[in-house]
Amino acid sequence: MSAREKQKTFSEEEAAARLAAELPHWFVEGGWIRRRYRTSSWKGTLMVINAVGHLAEAAWHHPDITASYAWVEVRLMSHDAKGITERDFALARKIEEVIGWQPGLEGGALEGTPTDDLRFAYIKHDKPKA
Incomplete structure (x- = not known):
């Protein structure tokens, strides 16, 4: 589907x-x-802002971002469709994959950021919802 074609928008529900x-x-x-x-x-x-920015530019679908010292809020909506579309879910999935990546949990060659030394802490990973 080209960007010019009408995309399905999803209701909030x-x-x-x-x-x-x-x-x-x-x-x-x-x-x-x-x-x-x-x-x-x-x-x-x-x-986080830079990672989201890279993904958004590569996808050519740009979120609104608000940030403070210890948080970043990412907001997605397809402006041209005037609503939430499949593009928003696709970019959200990619952002979640990249920002939430914890290589130390994979058991491979990459150990991940140390969790026992706050000098290196940067993301506060959410616990999975039950």
């Missing part, structure tokens, strides 16, 4: 149901799908 099933840390509010990432410092905040 449809989007909320989809998020509950696919992206449980995301929520719907005010016509956007949203996610707030907690960070340990300004360094972590900037790292």
